[in-house]
Amino acid sequence: MDAILLQILNGLDKGSAYALIALGLTLIFGTLGVVNFAHGALFMIGAFCAVTVQRLLSLSYELVDETQKDFLGNPLKVKTPYVESWFGPEMGGAIIDWAVPIAILFAIPIMIGVGYVMERGLIKHFYKRPHADQILVTFGLAIVLQEVIKYFYGANPIQTPSPQALSGVANVGALFGMDIVYPVWRIVYFFFSVVIIGGIFSFLQFTTFGMVVRAGMADRETVGLLGINIDRRFTIMFGIAAAVAGLAGVMYTPINSPNYHMGMDFLVLSFVVVVVGGMGSLPGAVLAGFLLGILESFASMNEIKSILPGIDQIIIYVVAIIILLTRPRGLMGRKGVMEE
């Protein structure tokens, strides 16, 4: 029982990343009808936003301190981050420590901007072209973004620790009278993604803007005929989708040190998730994300691996193939959306 609960927890944190990326992909597909192969790159850019914020916060100046000597008797150079000199050592230290959560604040405007520029600058011109062309051009864009990041940050993974207070482990099982120890940050990640997903859904469900967007997803032309500038709203939705991917990236950095090809690694899986959930179905994407995450972690249990060796490596693809062949529309796909 403990083991099963632990696997579910394991699946939830991976599943939340899948769900967030797949949600963004589906938003873009559902609104603009564009298959975005550069979405993984957006996830990666988000992760590097966190790296940048952390580096900026720990920028420091050097002071020669005459009172302290190193072992050779020379005056010691003391590095003090600017933040510490401005806010005092305690407050400053805390700010540096909390760099990753702070990065969220910076990532949102940056990612919306990136998404806006991407949509207006490139993807706008591809609405009328076949899906194959959209895949190709965004694939090219993903390569370019990836290489730009590699040029500035190098090819090695960059460690970005979570705040001290959240980096330990907690006994989650205590609630159920069991003994399950689990890293706090992963639990935070799960709740964070639930908040984001809930936010997106309520934004679409309960605001006028969201209502117009949903109407546009159902029938773009009619909404346009009603005199609503639907393109503008869809562009904003693209920005929001980019921000969702970026936030997923920011929060993922303490779990997995970001490197320039992390986006590609996630992209392939997220596409599988979207297809399993059903092209253009938002609840489908979220459901499939968590489902596949949990399935994957169950498949990596030793008991299961001893029966079916290697199943943990391929489970997601196997599920995707079965779903695609038996339920062409995916788990919750809408009728008439990309059935061909």
Added chain:
Amino acid sequence: MFGLDNKDTRMLLVVAVLTLCAPFILNPFPTDSAMAQFNAGYPDLMQRFVIFGIFAVGFNILFGLTGYLSFGHAAFLGVGSYSAVWMFKLLSMNVVPAILLSVVISGLFALVIGFVSLRRSGIYFSILTLAFAQMSFNLAYSVLTPITNGETGLQLTLDDPRILGVSATADGSIPVTSLFGLEMRSTFEMVVGPWAFQFNAGYYLCALILLAAFYLSIRIFRSPFGMMLRAVKSNQQRMNYTGLNTKPYTLAAFVISGMYAGLAGGLMASMDPLAGAERMQWTASGEVVLMTILGGAGTLIGPVLGAGFIKYFENIFSKINDNVLHSWFSFMPDGIEDFVVFIIHPFIGKGWHLTLGILFMLVVVFLPGGLVEGGQRIAKWAKKRKGKDSATPGKTTPAE
């Protein structure tokens, strides 16, 4: 000639001349000149040109004719490589059985994957092939280690149980691949004045096979079968309404292009007998997509051009470094020189992929027909300038 019309014969001859004279064409600079680093006429690189040419020609039979975009073609290349290396390990160091086996095995593999994947089309087909390829890659990396030797990759060893031939040569080293005794690595060097041209046996084997493969692809393009595939691309629904089952045709195209990929994989292993799982990764599949699109999908010569172009610049671009740039721009004033080098720096050396990505995007956006379309446009433009009065009738496109 060979049942081709004049235009196709000319194209085949052009490719034949290009591949057979490649050691000359790719070595235009004397060996000890400053430009010698742009020589691409060494065996290793030339082999890669033609092998990836074969790969791209095969991919084009699927993508160019039927419009089905497969994102998992590298799996067939990997399977071909593995089967060829196993043939070297178990049967003999002769490349013929190895290549034959790799074509057959990858064909079977493509039959199974194609049978399942072709039940869907469009983006779903891309995702299905991608899923299958990633599955093969992950399996080759983990569970199938007894067959694939996992991360290390499959290599020849000194105690391979080879049925025909010895497991180690007299001086205790691993025997080399050969074609009935002609060693694949044997190279004849011709020195003409300051130039040195290398003629490699393996390269010429690959080049001849490329010619055969290219010829076959011309025949496929011009055959009724090819017409049928094109009809599938332009409007599959209409084909279905006329009561025709398109599945056997697309499946045949898929298997043929899978066999081309397997052939490329087998040749790769014949030139250098090792096989690794990374050949099957989806980035490798992406590379062949890039080659085909860059050259011009759906055209005959495009994929060959694209493969050559990408492989050439991959090798040459990544060799340029800041010192070379400084020596090129040394005629400029110092400040400007540094500035120019600073601007170009991200695009060369390790930044080659950045250049490739930008180039690829430009091609997709502005030149959907790839380099071939670019060439045609230039030719048209030149023609227009020559004789403005001889107006050519505009190309008509069939109604959808």
